Amino acid sequence: MKTLIKNGTVVNATGTANADVLIDGEKIAAVLEPGSKLIGFDIEGSVDNVIDAKGKYVIPGGVDAHTHMEMPFGGTNASDTFETGTRAAAWGGTTTIVDFVVQYPDQKPLEQYHAWHGKADGNCAIDYGFHQILSDVQDASLTAMDDLIKEGVTSFKLFMAYKGVFLSDDGQILRAFQKGAENGALMMMHAENGAVIDVLVKQAIEAGNTTPYYHGLTRPWQAEEEATHRAIMIANLTGAPLYIVHVSAKQAVEQIAHARDLGQNVFGETCPQYLYLSLEDQLGASSKEWGDFEGAKWVCSTPLRARGEGHQHHMWQALRTNDLQMVSTDHCPFCMKGQKDMGLGDFSKIPNGIGSVEHRMDLLYQGVVEGNISLERWVEVTSTTPARMFGMYGKKGVIQPGADGDVVIYDPKGHTSIGLNKTHHMNMDYSAWEGFEIDGHVDTVISRGKVIVDGGNYIGSKSDGKYIKRGLSQYLI
Ligand code: URP
Ligand code: ZN
Ligand code: ZN
Secondary structure (H helix, E strand, O other): OEEEEEEEEEEEOOEEEEEEEEEEOOEEEEEEOOOOOEOOEOHHHHOOEEEEOOOOEEEEOEEEEEEOOOOEEOOEEOOOOHHHHHHHHHHOOEEEEEEEEEOOOOOOHHHHHHHHHHHHOOOOOOEEEEEEEOOOOOHHHHHHHHHHHHOOOOEEEEEOOOOOOOEOOHHHHHHHHHHHHHHOOEEEEEOOOHHHHHHHHHHHHHOOOOOOHHHHHOOOHHHHHHHHHHHHHHHHHHOOOEEEOOOOOHHHHHHHHHHHHOOOOEEEEEOHHHHHOOHHHHHHOOEOOOEHHHHHHHOOOOOOOOHHHOHHHHHHHHHHHOOOOEEOOOEOOOOOOOOHHHHOOOHHHOOOOEOOOOOHHHHHHHHHHOOOOOHHHHHHHHHHHHHHHOOOEOOEOOOOOOOEOOEEEEEOOOOEEOOHHHOOOOOOOOOOOOOOEEOOEEEEEEEOOEEEEEOOEEOOOOOOOOEOOOOOOOOOO
8 A cells, every 4th residue: 555645744853844755555655845756757646545735734643652541540440441542542643652561569560561462452543562560569570671671661660659559669669770770771750759648638538628629739749849859869879761750740840850951861741631731620610410529530640730830831841941851641531420430528539540642632732823832842742752762763753764654644724622522532421621622633644554544534443553562762872
């Protein structure tokens, strides 16, 4: 199958140009002057499919490096399966995800890795890789890290919160980081001080403050800043490269920026919810159906931050200045009925997570429209940097000859009303993004040369996606 995308504006992280893109089989074969011929050869006449992208952007497919499809968490499972979640991602212009294999205490990392293949293989609409979550960091976990790298799992997430579920103590973190320093794995951190949070949560519940709003109040920015600093110091001590996930507090950004200025390999991701949503939005949202409990829709960790404190503004700024390098969703969806409502009367029992895998490309494009980031930076933070950060660049994250034919045709004159009448494709009974209007639209999505979304139709299949054996982070020397 050969496809020619003609007359479009090709946007890479490095620049923008009017160009035609030829995809041959699964790969991009050429990026050409508009209308040009290859040594006199009529390209258009020789391809199977011609797409006219006049007036539209032709961008590398989105890479969402933080998802939790069907993750067992908070007494339930994230509501998107690999099938529903990757299909929703495709609808939104994301052609690669990196999902988290979970190792709970006493489980074996490699067994869990194989279990995750059992869930994902043959069920993904788009390509997928895995990170591995480590909880209790047994001796065997350290040797498993070497084995997993050979399998293409080159990044490992640890948690400084969720005692008894995910939490690793500082000694365990140190040991895992020592291994990362030795084998080149990128160490990822959920940076919140769990012990402090657990006491604040207990005190809030005892005082009768049980509504979802208190989820945010009991996970203050100080707990994020302190844990971010501690993780950076342990990484500094060991020499491990460190990636802080889902950064929401401006003070945590400052910790990351400071370490980077001193030359340390520290990176940070934020998520659309921390760019757009706030604790105040959560408080104001009282509905007929749910009353104050409606705030459960936005319960995630790290939590949404007070707008009055300027965190959201700071996240955009940090994306511009490269104090934060990329945007993932932390897609971890739960339905209100039967899942989030487990926390009625006790916010600490609300499963933590927000679903956004379908909306990330649109929400970040709106940042271009509103002057928060440039067009090229949009591509960089949503596709190019995630691909480089997690060892996939060259195949993913760029439109150039030899790259995978993962291409999105994005219409800046189109419009997307998010969440309206539950029109999303994620397996959720609500949208955390209800009412968001985007001045742009994902028109066509091509995954390894195959058109899977075309003019409002999904025409892919659940087995289109292949497992990606990732290399080490391409930001490290
Ligand atoms: O609330 C969140 N973020 N849920 C997913 C698990 C995690 O910590 O990433
Ligand atoms: Zn986390
Ligand atoms: Zn997560």
